[in-house]
Amino acid sequence: MPLLASRRFSRRYIVASATAMAASLAVPALAAEPAADLISSTATEVIEAMKRTPPGAERAKVMERVLQTKFDLPLMGQFALGQYWSRATPQQQARFLRAAQSAEARAYSERFGQYAGQSLQVGRVVTRNGKYYVASTINQTNGQPIKLEWEVANTANGLRITDIKVEGVSMIQTRRADFTSFVQSHGGDVDALSSELEARATAAASAK
Amino acid sequence: MARLRRSGLAIALSGTVLAGCASGDTGATEPWDPIETPNRFIFAINRTVDMVAVRPAAVIYRDWVPERAQKGVRNMLDNLGEPVTAVNEVFQGDPGRAATTMARFLVNSTIGLAGLFDVAAMWGMKRTKEDAGITIGMWAGKGVEPENGGFYMVLPLVGPSNIRDATGLMIDYAVDPFQILPIAFNWSWWYTTPRFALNVIDYRSRTMFALDDLEKNSVDYYAALKSAYTQNRAELIRQKREKADTKAELERRDNLALVR
Numbered sequence: 001m002p003l004l005a006s007r008r009f010s011r012r013y014i015v016a017s018a019t020a021m022a023a024s025l026a027v028p029a030l031a032a033e034p035a036a037d038l039i040s041s042t043a044t045e046v047i048e049a050m051k052r053t054p055p056g057a058e059r060a061k062v063m064e065r066v067l068q069t070k071f072d073l074p075l076m077g078q079f080a081l082g083q084y085w086s087r088a089t090p091q092q093q094a095r096f097l098r099a100a101q102s103a104e105a106r107a108y109s110e111r112f113g114q115y116a117g118q119s120l121q122v123g124r125v126v127t128r129n130g131k132y133y134v135a136s137t138i139n140q141t142n143g144q145p146i147k148l149e150w151e152v153a154n155t156a157n158g159l160r161i162t163d164i165k166v167e168g169v170s171m172i173q174t175r176r177a178d179f180t181s182f183v184q185s186h187g188g189d190v191d192a193l194s195s196e197l198e199a200r201a202t203a204a205a206s207a208k
Numbered sequence: 209m210a211r212l213r214r215s216g217l218a219i220a221l222s223g224t225v226l227a228g229c230a231s232g233d234t235g236a237t238e239p240w241d242p243i244e245t246p247n248r249f250i251f252a253i254n255r256t257v258d259m260v261a262v263r264p265a266a267v268i269y270r271d272w273v274p275e276r277a278q279k280g281v282r283n284m285l286d287n288l289g290e291p292v293t294a295v296n297e298v299f300q301g302d303p304g305r306a307a308t309t310m311a312r313f314l315v316n317s318t319i320g321l322a323g324l325f326d327v328a329a330m331w332g333m334k335r336t337k338e339d340a341g342i343t344i345g346m347w348a349g350k351g352v353e354p355e356n357g358g359f360y361m362v363l364p365l366v367g368p369s370n371i372r373d374a375t376g377l378m379i380d381y382a383v384d385p386f387q388i389l390p391i392a393f394n395w396s397w398w399y400t401t402p403r404f405a406l407n408v409i410d411y412r413s414r415t416m417f418a419l420d421d422l423e424k425n426s427v428d429y430y431a432a433l434k435s436a437y438t439q440n441r442a443e444l445i446r447q448k449r450e451k452a453d454t455k456a457e458l459e460r461r462d463n464l465a466l467v468r
Contacts, residue, residue, distance in 0.1 A: 103425070168439055173435060173439060174422075177434065178427055178435070180238075182427045
């Protein structure tokens with residue numbers, strides 16, 4: 001009797017500790033999985049959009065929807081305006097966000113129009129300072145693979161992409177240098193930047 | 209000799225300049241650009257020359273020269289740059305990689321027909337590219353952020369650079385045997401000029417997509433390029449530093465294990 005009891009106890013103990021170990025291993029992985037899934041689903045959505053829509057205003061619209069649902073655009077826009085965000089009125093801020101959004105959507109749809117037939121491979125996910133960094137590579141048919149690092153953060157609307165680094169060059173850092181330099185050369189006028197972005201969006205739309 | 213002494217002076221000078229602006233910034237701030245007006249002026253000239261001469265030549269090269277020939281040209285130019293890479297790898301504390309680079313050079317120069325074919329890569333020796341700007345950035349010390357390369361400079365024809373990378377260019381030029389020999393033997397007109405011209409056109413055709421994209425989608429191309437260049441260089445240096453730190457950390461642990 002005591003032998004049977006001890007065997008049952010030891011088996012339960014082993015199963016329990018094994019489950020606990022598996023759970024502790026799975027928890028960090030589970031936390032990082034949604035971030036990697038977000039990137040994969042974004043890439044799939046973009047590729048589908050490129051296939052379904054012709055290049056032009058329609059494609060830019062689709063890209064804009066992807067940007068709105070997968071990226072945290074208000075946060076990125078705020079960062080990109082740098083010191084001039086806090087100095088702008090709410091109307092100026094809203095106008096800037098709208099203009100920057102459509103400019104980004106147009107830029108991305110043109111960029112991805114060129115990236116035809118390349119595959120995005122999602123790699124490791126690293127957690128740093130509460131944000132997830134997803135490494136990925138784009139395999140080109142001719143040439144070296146391009147390294148992309150996606151920064152994903154938890155926002156009020158769930159997991160959103162907040163930055164992309166192409167070979168170490170951060171998109172929002174470059175945007176920030178670009179926008180702040182422009183605003184500074186126009187005497188701190190944020191509306192001038194918004195007008196410029198809007199003008200470019202309409203110019204591109206009419207060109208197509 | 210004189211060239212080496214001059215580059216030694218350049219290193220000393222760059223040391224003081226880097227030390228002077230080692231502010232330990234987080235890298236999120238703008239690259240230091242105190243000579244912005246002359247920089248923008250040279251930038252404008254570079255853009256004009258590019259629009260008129262370099263870009264059209266690069267487009268013709270990219271569209272009309274067969275892919276195999278483009279690859280051959282690139283392999284040959286890369287092969288000429290291997291000695292400089294090997295020297296830099298030694299100074300970065302990676303003699304193993306330097307040995308691989310020299311092996312690549314020897315194999316490609318002989319079996320690969322003066323570098324036309326990258327035979328060494330087929331044998332498993334991957335290509336690496338190092339320059340003195342990265343070496344300086346790697347050893348610049350803990351207080352200097354990788355983004356901090358001294359103040360930003362736009363060089364005529366070469367394009368975006370900074371104190372650290374411009375010094376690096378001078379050092380690389382001084383130690384490059386494929387620059388020393390031609391100058392010693394006066395081969396300039398049929399070697400140096402074609403090599404430089406081919407380098408410019410090949411490099412321009414390879415960077416065309418990224419630069420066109422940046423130019424089209426930025427409201428201030430000068431500022432966007434300045435930021436992108438600084439970040440790219442900082443990333444290369446940061447990778448080197450992390451590797452060195454990891455290596456140092458592993459060595460430290462190995463030594464501790466021996467002691468225990």
